[in-house]
Amino acid sequence: MLTDRATVPADRIRIEDREGLVSFFKDVMNWPGFEHAGSTSDYWDWKYLRKPGPKPIGYASWHYGKAISHASIVPTQLMVDGRAVAAGQLGDMYTHPDHRGNGLAESMLERVERQADADGIEIVFAFPSEAGGRIIAKRGYQELPISFAHYHLITNLMFFERVSLGPLKKAAYKAMMMTKAPGRRPIPGMVAEVTDLPDDIDDMTQRFEAQFDLVLRHDRRYLEWRYGDPHGGAFRTLLATVDGRTVGLAVLRPYFMDGAGYMDIVDLMADPDHPQAARGLVAQAIEMATAEGIVEVQSWVPSDHPLVPFLLRAGFMQRTPWAMRGGCACSAILVMGTGRRR
Ligand SMILES: CC(C)(COP(=O)(O)OP(=O)(O)OC[C@H]1O[C@@H](n2cnc3c(N)ncnc32)[C@H](O)[C@@H]1OP(=O)(O)O)[C@@H](O)C(=O)NCCC(=O)NCCS
Incomplete structure (x- = not known):
């Protein structure tokens, strides 16, 4: 001491x-x-x-x-x-x-x-x-018995030149991505980028979170603080709407590293009655990334997250944790009760 x-x-x-x-x-x-x-x-x-x-x-x-x-x-x-x-x-x-x-x-x-x-x-x-x-x-x-997985999608085939995976892999990847094209087709009129959250945001997040045994509560105040204040990070928010009702939310974090652009999908939520909102949100994120010359989109989520199938259908592939870029290298959550019960 x-x-x-x-x-x-x-x-x-x-x-x-x-x-x-x-x-x-x-x-x-x-x-x-x-x-x-x-x-x-x-x-x-x-x-x-x-x-x-x-x-x-x-x-x-x-x-x-x-x-x-x-x-x-x-x-x-x-x-x-x-x-x-x-x-x-x-x-x-x-x-x-x-x-x-x-x-x-x-x-x-x-x-x-x-x-x-x-x-x-x-x-x-x-x-x-x-x-x-x-x-x-x-x-x-x-x-906790929750395993996280890291998914990524290459949006710019220049990526293969940077990491020298060779022409064969590039061709195979291109073919695989063509088969996944329907999973990343935007849904017209559903998704828009927003700077303010709508009044019904808490209804959607509550309905989404009800599917989990354990989940962080993303209420409006939390979302506004976490993603809406530029001093906390540079995020962009996509909102999915059907008939004027909020049915999904995606939060994106674009950034540069070693001269290349990357985008993380840091939050992805969809109303369980409108799962297609996830497809629309993922498709829009990929479209934005492609338009901005970003080489790779990635997401780090529990492997049993209900929206993982939408990432896979869009062409995301799972990556080993050690290979991930720019994020947290940890793969576990540890918890302790303080002894207090209310
Ligand atoms: C991890 C860290 C905070 C430990 O700080 P520290 O002041 O040296 O830790 P303490 O002296 O209080 O050690 C506490 C216990 O952890 C053990 N410990 C300390 N550093 C350790 C390490 N690198 N690996 C394994 N055990 C370690 C000590 O032996 C001690 O156990 P003991 O009482 O049974 O001997 C420090 O090494 C650090 O800043 N690491 C880099 C940042 C980091 O990893 N932070 C944790 C983020 S969750």
Whole structure:
């Protein structure tokens, strides 16, 4: 354990800590690692000050005024067997390499979990790194039996020149894509890009989420915060409508990496009574990506997600997790109950 008097072992984050934390995150982990509007401090404000609902919980340890370890829990709502449960996502857990092995991460975890319990959070969950997963598993977090799969579709055959898969694969891919053309044919008049969410968005998301045993609640306030604020990331939203009623939503994240354009489908939802909305949304996303010279569209979803068949019908293929680009390399969710029952 650190004993230096200049060391603050664990302290609840205050607004005054923002600049110290942001420079720590930027120095040690290229935080947040994706494109967003404004500065890194603006991203911190978006994540830790402007999150709707209960206040995020953050603890940090300081050494001569510099942050050396941090962990946070951002409250969110999960639907578990149809019941709304107060939950929190554990994240931004990091200890400066010069200070590892001193029990700091353990101490941050202890503090954020205790506060989460005091705040009425029933479940804490994380998408941990390998090291993070080992630490939290020792604290009683359990891995959920949900396996994530990564699907991708090549929209620009220049891709094959970049990764040199050879002319034969390119020809075979072209032939396979031709057979899948009906699955990515846009549905006229159904899908449009929007900047504001419609009044009935909560009806659609609730009906979609009712199909899952465990799912993050995407209510209007959450969606507006998560995808509608440019400081949180650069997203584009597609909405599917039938007879004036919202039947589906897709959120896209286009970005550049190593000189090539990529697009992630980060959220895809459709009213269970209108599953064809998923086809319309996926088709529109592919059309947008193709028009913008994007080389690859990808999505990372639980393999039993009800909309996976629409990705496959459009020509998406499953990829091994290690080969994915630009996203989270983690493949598991770990959860722990805080002991609280409401
Ligand atoms: C993971 C990390 C936060 C651990 O920080 P730390 O302050 O060194 O951790 P602690 O000293 O509190 O160690 C806690 C426990 O985890 C173990 N541990 C620490 N780092 C570990 C690692 N890389 N792999 C496996 N176990 C590890 C420790 O041995 C200790 O267990 P013990 O009490 O049984 O000995 C730090 O290594 C780090 O910042 N890594 C890079 C970012 C990362 O992966 N963050 C996690 C995201 S979920």
